[in-house]
Amino acid sequence: MPHTVRAVVARGKGQPVEVVSINVPDPGPGEALVKVQACGVCHTDLHYREGGINDDFPFLLGHEASGVVEAVGEGVTGVAPGDFVVLNWRAVCGECRACKRGDLQYCFNTHNATQKMTLAEGPDSGVELSPALGIGAFAEKTLVAAGQCTKVDPDARPAAVGLLGCGVMAGIGSAINTGAVSRGKSVAVIGCGGVGVAAIAGSALVGASPIIAVDIDPEKLKTAKKMGATHTIDSSQADAVGEIKRISGEYFDGADGADVVIDAVGRPETWKQAFYARDLAGTVVLVGVPTPDMKIPDLPLIDVFGRGGALKSSWYGDCLPNRDFPLLVDLYRQGRLDLDTFVTEEIGIGNIEAAFEHMHHGDVLRSVVVF
Template identity: 70%
Template sequence: MAQQVRGVIAPGKGEPVRIETITIPDPGPGEAVVQVQACGVCHTDLHYREGGINDEFPFLLGHEAAGIVESVGAGVTEVAPGDFVILNWRAVCGQCRACTRGRPWYCFNTHNAERKMTLADGTELSPALGIGAFADKTLVAAGQCTKVDPAASPAAAGLLGCGVMAGIGAAINTGNVGRGDSVAVIGCGGVGSAAVLGARLAGAAKIIAIDLDERKLAAASGLGATHTVNAKDTDVAEAVQKLTGGFGADVVIEAVGRPETYKQAFYARDLAGTVVLVGVPTPEMKLELPLLDVFGRGGSLKSSWYGDCLPSRDFPMLIDLYLQGRLDLDAFVSETIPLDGVEAAFEKMHHGDVLRSVVVL
């Protein structure tokens, strides 16, 4: 039977978010209703509010979430009512050319719930990244639910649903950081700081955190950075080369998503090194590089989609590391807030005051 719950809605481009009553339908085949326990406030939610993703308003915001499966539709076998799950926005299909070649983390046919959540008047909502978890409950495809150990804190676990996984995965999965490598991370917000943590997990010997904000550099140091560079008054490529014997880093992770910082990453890497772009550019941005430099320096230029993660593989492993005390997810939770605190959290995020504000329900 359909339920009515609270949800945070972005009604129109640039308008402040507000709490509305939303209707959650019963789950259809392959779907699940999840009682949300916690959901991080991510830059992507702000992009939705500003119309930077698309114009399919109104949006039901929120996607970095963990909670309890309440009910499932026909044919669902991967999760059951009562399971503690992290929500993800790339439910793999298992049948596309990437999946059938054994590369499901590149799935080209990810899917979401087909039934629609609505406002009380019947207006259909567009859930952020197919999730919409700034709500007491949400409807998702069952494949968007990954069962993990319920001993984990929902506020920390939910962050694997987007930003933290993107950063850790950029280092471990996309960048293939190995023991003894040197790594530079440009941009130390939530994703970049997670990339620092991922590089440490992978055994990097030198991890150079780069940002304009000393607060973020201090946080990156706490997560495993061995050196910091304030880019405000320093040539980034020169600084990284100086810290790596004049060569450059083996892996440089660009977590900003701007042409200027991508060029810094390109020239801060060693010959035959790897650049990983995990920061998300805007549509109008263009990159210009001498083609001879691209050829002559060799190596790899990669883009990291969601940290090239496979939720069913990576989420349980990372939660196990968290529960063993080897992965400090709690360090990313700057504050916990109620459902009506999202608009204020956007402002704090804009000013760089937090790594993550987390809505706790």
């Protein structure tokens, strides 16, 4: 019997989102029904609304979420009704070539719920919805593959730990998993929105130093400092590359840049800054998401060869949810990882458009819908 709940839907490209009634099926084999408690408003949701992901409208938005499992389908053993979970969009298959070689965090065939959620009212009643990142959590309840549910400490604050479902995990993972940041390494992070600040927090967590934050917004640089940055650079006032080289050289004699430079913006200009701000044999990590039309102009191939090192992209922070989420939630509960700072405001389900505006103006790390 379907569950009729309120949810946020984007019906067409650029159109304001709507709060509507949708039908959510009971879980079938391998699926779980989750009562959503909190869901962060991520820039990816705005990309969906603007048609920047694909044109499979209408979209059921929301994906950075936590909640309680209400029911599970046949064959589900990993979670049970009553479990508090963080939702993820990497439900590994166990069968693809990445999984079989032991690299589950690179699974090439992640899966979602088989059944579709649908609109429940008006002339479009019965129209199938496309859930954002296979989750669709701006809804009182959602249907996901059971593998998209990661059980964590039930005493954790839902609004905070739900953010591990996307942006915060992407940032922390870009530093620790992709960039292999560790004690004794220097780090620079370009762009101090939610993902960039998370990369700074992750770098601080593992003892990196110096940790250099770069942005053009003084308030974002203040937050970066709070979350572990040892130095800040306002790149509207100073040459970011030159300053990163100078600071790194003061810490490590002979250093010509940071060991790891993370581009959390995802533009050609910032990627080139990251490329030239790293030390010889250093690592560049791209975690900011570029648009399909962006290209890197005028990068001499001899510079790629001559500087050595590694040029990496970080997709979901190269995370494995069932390994990383419980660990990070435990660190949060111990007071060693400040996830609460990422929650700038708690809002209702009807305030998504306002949250998009706040995002445009750079006023928030995260707005979080609390049910």
